[in-house]
Amino acid sequence: MNKFIVVLVWALGASLPSFAHAQKVEVAPGAMVTRKTYQVPANEAPFFNFVEKNAAQKAADQQLIDSVLQQVPDRSKAADAALKSGTRAFLEQQDFSTAAKRFNQAYLLDPQQSGVYHGFAMVVAARFRDFEYADELFRVAARMKAPSLSLSADHGRTLLMAGRPHEAKPLLEKAIKDTPDWAVPRMNLAWAALLTGDKVEACRLIVQVKGNGLENVENDLTLFKQKAGC
Incomplete structure (x- = not known):
């Protein structure tokens, strides 16, 4: 994950009120996170906004994975490419929606990658000002594979x-x-x-x-x- 550009701390307001305690969900073997959703399209929120995917959506996910793996057969390398693309969108264009989409793609490819949770944390902090959830996701990122x-x-x-x-x-x-x-x-x-x-x-x-x-x-x-x- 590339460096997260500094934002003037004195100019920022307090975080949004905390959501009520929600259930924990296993998003990767041994990795539990709070199930939080946001008022945006599913692929613009962490973990696809925790939607219950139907058969057609699951098939579309598999089609995406297969398409990516045809170009980059190694799942970790393919996930890393998606993470780098998301980070560029986040840092260079301030395009938080595209960044989240790329981080979700990386999550599909390799949910053990630290960068997935690192990226989601940056998005929820910058776009949703949900610093509590960002803190949780950063802590998960520190326990996952290859932290930045x-x-x-x-x-x-x-x-x-x-x-x-x-x-x-x-x-x-x-x-x-x-x-x-x-x-x-x-x-x-x-x-x-x-x-x-x-x-x-x-x-x-x-x-x-x-x-x-x-x-x-x-x-x-x-x-x-x-x-x-x-």
Whole structure:
């Protein structure tokens, strides 16, 4: 999964109210998630919005799988290609509906791939502002096959968006260890320190913001210095 572009945390509102507790569903062997649905077409929501597929829909799924595997016989590689396509749609075009469709295709091909859950988490955070469910999906992604180096950074960023900086902090610290040359998690860790009331630590961390993607956090740097006074 490619790097999840930073979004200014101060400009974001609180998350939507939590849904009532819903049943858990096994979406892959050993992987349980909450059954949540959204008011969008089924293929634009995680796990096809948990629809009960009829025979025709199941046949269409199989036809898609067969068509993809004719071109890329390895299911994991085919799923990875779908994940990369979805990530490009998400990051480069901000096209959340197409991204979700590609992540659902990857789910059909290889539901054990961490990137499926990582991608779904990004979509529900960005499109539906459902940070609680995004948090759940990120946690599932961390247990699945081949998690991305950007997973902790994206998870921590989402918890900042949700107004949960204490929980975001250890994830962002891990993200810096995983991707030391990426400026975005360094910026977000400074925000986390400031939002938890540790201004001294925040001012120490802000001078360490460097590396790839620095241009993406220039506005954050300016606002941070205004807020923190350092």
